[in-house]
Amino acid sequence: MKFVLPVVILLTVGSIPIDAKRIKTNPYNSTRKVGRVVGGVTAEEGLAPYQVSLQNFWGHYCGGAIIDKQWILTAAHCVARKEMEDILVMTGTQDLELPGVIYHVDEVHVHCNYDRPQMHNDIALLHLNESIVWNEKTQPVALPTKPMEDGADVLLTGWGAEELWGERPDLLKKVNLKYMEHDRCKEALLYDPDLDIGHICTFTKEGEGSCHGDSGGPLVSDGYLVGLVNWGQPCAIGFPDAHASPLFYLNWIRSKMSGNKKC
Numbered sequence: 451m452k453f454v455l456p457v458v459i460l461l462t463v464g465s466i467p468i469d470a471k472r473i474k475t476n477p478y479n480s481t482r483k484v485g486r487v488v489g490g491v492t493a494e495e496g497l498a499p500y501q502v503s504l505q506n507f508w509g510h511y512c513g514g515a516i517i518d519k520q521w522i523l524t525a526a527h528c529v530a531r532k533e534m535e536d537i538l539v540m541t542g543t544q545d546l547e548l549p550g551v552i553y554h555v556d557e558v559h560v561h562c563n564y565d566r567p568q569m570h571n572d573i574a575l576l577h578l579n580e581s582i583v584w585n586e587k588t589q590p591v592a593l594p595t596k597p598m599e600d601g602a603d604v605l606l607t608g609w610g611a612e613e614l615w616g617e618r619p620d621l622l623k624k625v626n627l628k629y630m631e632h633d634r635c636k637e638a639l640l641y642d643p644d645l646d647i648g649h650i651c652t653f654t655k656e657g658e659g660s661c662h663g664d665s666g667g668p669l670v671s672d673g674y675l676v677g678l679v680n681w682g683q684p685c686a687i688g689f690p691d692a693h694a695s696p697l698f699y700l701n702w703i704r705s706k707m708s709g710n711k712k713c
Contacts, residue, residue, distance in 0.1 A: 488686035489658035490625030498607040500591035505538040513667025522576040524666030526564040544622035562713035569644035573694040594674040594697040600631035610664030627652040653690035661685035
């Protein structure tokens with residue numbers, strides 16, 4: 451029996467639409483209290499120079515990570531149904547009220563098997579029309595080289611809401627999470643088939659995790675980009691969150707960056 455039904459929600463906070471983290475509902479926990487990047491704190495200046503804000507006409511809607519001078523990794527659901535000219539990449543700021551550096555996108559590479567099956571292969575690459583200028587506030591993050599050990603420390607950063615249906619903060623938030631080994635995660639998620647080997651899981655406790663607005667944003671462990679926010683149950687209510695694994699998609703990433711048009 452399948453206990454978890456996927457839904458994708460478009461949220462409107464005030465006049466600012468935010469593309470949701472792909473929120474899944476569970477009929478057995480609908481009355482559980484929603485916790486309050488949930489349970490995080492404001493990030494110190496310069497903490498995550500690889501963090502970018504994907505922007506549209508209304509402002510921030512998703513996160514992403516700089517992996518090279520013209521390449522951004524994010525979640526496919528952040529860009530799959532958008533016109534390329536409507537996606538802007540902002541770097542160099544942790545305060546959305548302060549202007550960062552804006553770059554335009556000239557290529558969008560969504561994984562060819564995105565959402566086949568549902569919730570799988572939720573990863574995308576953006577190519578910028580000019581090279582990013584490196585400085586103390588803007589730097590790339592390294593791609594992973596090996597699997598993590600169960601319980602490894604993972605840092606999530608983002609401008610996601612601090613509670614379900616809440617407004618996004620202007621200042622970048624951070625929360626320290628733990629990597630949850632795949633078999634333990636599947637058990638905790640009631641063997642949900644939407645969790646495949648292309649995902650990693652994070653979990654600490656109820657009240658800590660990702661929320662809408664964090665989609666596509668980076669999870670970093672020991673200096674390596676180990677995840678991109680994908681989906682979970684709303685928001686930090688005591689279940690693991692699932693993230694696309696750059697390690698699993700490493701060959702796809704390198705293939706796209708080298709100009710290969712095939713999947």
